[in-house]
Amino acid sequence: MSDAAAPTADDTPRHRYDARLATEIEAKWQDRWEERRTFWAPNPSGPLSEGFAAFAERDKLFVLDMFPYPSGAGLHVGHPLGYIGTDVYARFKRMTGYNVLHAMGYDAFGLPAEQYAVQTGQHPRVTTEANIANMRRQLRALGLGHDPRRSIATTDVAYYRWTQWIFLQIFNAFYDADADRARPIDELIPLLEADPEVGWSELTELERRELVDGYRLAYLDEAQVNWCPALGTVLANEEVTADGRSERGNHPVYRRPLKQWMLRITAYAERLLADLDALDWSDSIKLMQRNWIGRSEGAEVDFPVAGHEDAVITVFTTRPDTLFGATYMVLAPEHPLLDVIVPNEWPDAMIGEELNDVPADWRGIFGTDVGPPEAIRRYREFAAQKSELERQAEGRVKTGVFTGAFATNPVNGAPVPVFVADYVLMGYGTGAIMAVPAHDQRDFEFAQEFSLPIRCVVQPSDTWLSERGVGAGTPAGEWPEAFTGDGVGVHSTNDGVSLDGLHVEAAKQAINGWLEAEGLGLPTVTYKLRDWLFSRQRYWGEPFPIVYDEHDLPVALPDAMLPVELPEITDFEPEIVADDVESVPAPPLARAERWVMVELDLGDGPKTYGRELNTMPQWAGSCWYYLRYLDPTNETAFVSPSAERYWMAGARDAADGAANDRPPGIPAGSERDHVGGVDLYVGGVEHAVLHLLYARFWHKVLFDLGHVSTSEPFQRLFNQGYIQAHAYTDARGAYVEASDVVERDGRYFLGDQPVDREYRKMGKSLRNVVTPDEMYREYGADTLRLYEMSTGPLDASRPWSTRDIVGVHRFLQRLWRNLVDEGTGLARLTTEPADDETRRLLHRTIAGVRGDMADLGFNTAIAKLITLNNRLTQVVADRGAAPDDVATALVLMVAPLAPHVAEELWERMGHATSLAHDAFPVADPAWLAVETVEVPVQENGKVRHRVTVPSDADADTTEAVARADPAIAAMLAGRTVRKVVVVPARLVNFVVG
């Protein structure tokens, strides 16, 4: 067989657009884009400013993807959905003249690399770098138009040096509540000196330092923490699931006191809440953040403790209007006042008229033969050792112990017993409540458990009572549940105030006024949000730039001593440690013996200091990466002010105020409320709370301290959906390889064996993973991109269906064949313009695609492009060549979606330069106009006929044309037309009797 005969094995034309050719084209253009620096986005000044002159008069756009973790498993086809979406959008905007910054980095610290290191002894850096390299390869093959100069990893020393620097900014700041912003800690000293209550001049140097440390936004606190022995670390509240287990690994989590770094995010609660209003985020995400911050308005009220002159129990309540119904109080088990108020012996109690002795079951569940101090001690121990899961399992039966102490209800002087119970949490409000069992379900349950009086002070409606099967006038103690709705106050009068007859809101106003006047309480706002626990007992994280001196107080390292590099060690395992609450954390860094102690001169001569042995949580690096993209090579600042201001500016107040040649398709004013920040941030909804709240907090601190120019980091947030997939289990319930399963008659089989189908996320353990690499091989990256964008709107989750990909592949093939001779590989165009109908379709398509792309409506944009291409197929069939005008516009419009094949076609059509910049077609209004339209004619809302009218016909003309139509005239003959509704160019509706 001769060489010349070689291609006969299959007679595929040599230049057909198939997977082989696609792969060739894609590699070629990926190399070219890199060589030609196509996606370098110039800064206005500095080392990355080459080529800025071309953009000086243009607008900028900062498009951002959520920071990925470089997993060892590599990408599956679900991962890049958002990355493709942002790339299409970024390419579209670039083609309309924007200076678009789009970059990708890696959130590379974290547990998987460290756990792999523990198993294999492989240093986490080695694993991490290999994973990043693999992910870079996979993403490059997708043809994403990222600026490669701006790619960073959180594990780069040059990056985490600045993470440490930002930590020091937070450490060296305090929150000025009057100014409502953070200020440098140096500015605190004069305030303390001026405050007579502080007595600054009498304090020792050490006392002063401790006092100042207590104001810092990063502070050490011996607090109750979520200790997870299995992971060997503590976790933030946000990392613990509702059933008391670690979000990562599902291990039990215990609460125990431990000295840890905390970040004072609570100081920002109000601003984090209020500033949501100006953001272009979905309502559901805003709501999740609002719920997490959990603002509630109420009052703090002081209850004096009987027999203790100085002791006052301050409670927080959202229902001060029910004060007269408070029949007992509860302190959280960790409440410090317990050490003060608990008597040695059980009192002979008098509580109003209802009770005259201390019932045995008030004395605790560990025996009634002990006095209050021991009963309380045992209960506190019981509460501390119980994991959240155990609390859950107990069905939330209320437990608690009487403290033996009584407080006095300030509104009526009534003695109320004080309990300790774990349904009151130390971390919320004041850690103490007044219990109003008639009007709070939890208090109601507790009161029933402990036979406490239940006193109605807000009258429920008769309807409410009868719905619960109790008659009007039934005492509250016999209700099936607490009444928490609105009603009028009863039994709520003292010498100074009466709430009787007032509805809840009015009653709150009245009682708040009285409390304030009497000095007994103040209206208060409380938040669920807690300070952010910022220490982790891990190796693979950012070391703190903190050392401890001889007083064991923290000392910040000066900027010049950054970075504090991770020491090399060989054993990465956290010290384990029994899987229980008693085990003590031992950070791996403690094993770096030569690193732990360090001799430094921090201003008062060389001294020995001990290093902080914890590392920062993984969230730290992702709190500010978007800022580093702006100026990744800067060695003197985390970002230069000029780059930061340029890229983060709001669209409307761009620095130079130059005329923004806003392209059509984007309504003027749509970005009017743009307060600045990343122009488009795309990522999964799973980061709705943690990452987005933490990053907003850091950004606000940096804003307050003058390091960034916007108060919010992410102006517009878009949550992409997920790609899900079917998974199959065999008779034993084991997952089988999804790609081997076949469908027959609506059932599913692996060979002859029937299997069950589930619809799940894509994942290795479910054996239903499809990788982009497979798709590149079968169809090419352009087809994969187009497929993922075509299957639905970007925010919708959708099933993966390999079978369906062929549709968009055929579209590209047809497009190619319309423009290129499959035999010669040469473009086949004619300069003769297309027929009018085709040109009208072309311009309608341009207008539509522009609008769709601007709205991230890529699925409908693709549908319009397919329609146009199908039309072009006819034209080419008629003429033997594609009209130049249609071909040119079509290729340019396809370019953001399928950039490689578009560039290749563009080149074969005779263009020497890339189409990536400033070339998106603009619709000619002359071709958008149509002369006539067909409008439906309805009879009582049902379409019966259609008539053709001039597109600018008014209502009367349209109706006249309709009536003149013989079929319609017949329809109306002999009937009474009661009403005619005409919407010009839309429809005619005859309402007949």
Added chain:
RNA sequence: GCCCGGAUGGCGGAAUGGCAGACGCGGCGGACUCAAAAUCCGCUGCCCGAAAGGGUGUGAGGGUUCAAAUCCCUCUCCGGGCACCA
């Protein structure tokens, strides 16, 4: 339990008060071919009908409107968030 979001052909979806089902997959038919693949063309919600045409139809029920997938109320199911937060 509370709060949010969703439900449209066999499948992914389109239409946000004005012709339901764009576009794609799948299916059916035709052209080309010795044949098959590929390609091109046509049809394709359901029911009745040879067709013309008619009826019906957007999770269920009710309402507003000349007109409802779209707005309102009630319910069912699915997905997500929170969960002793005073």
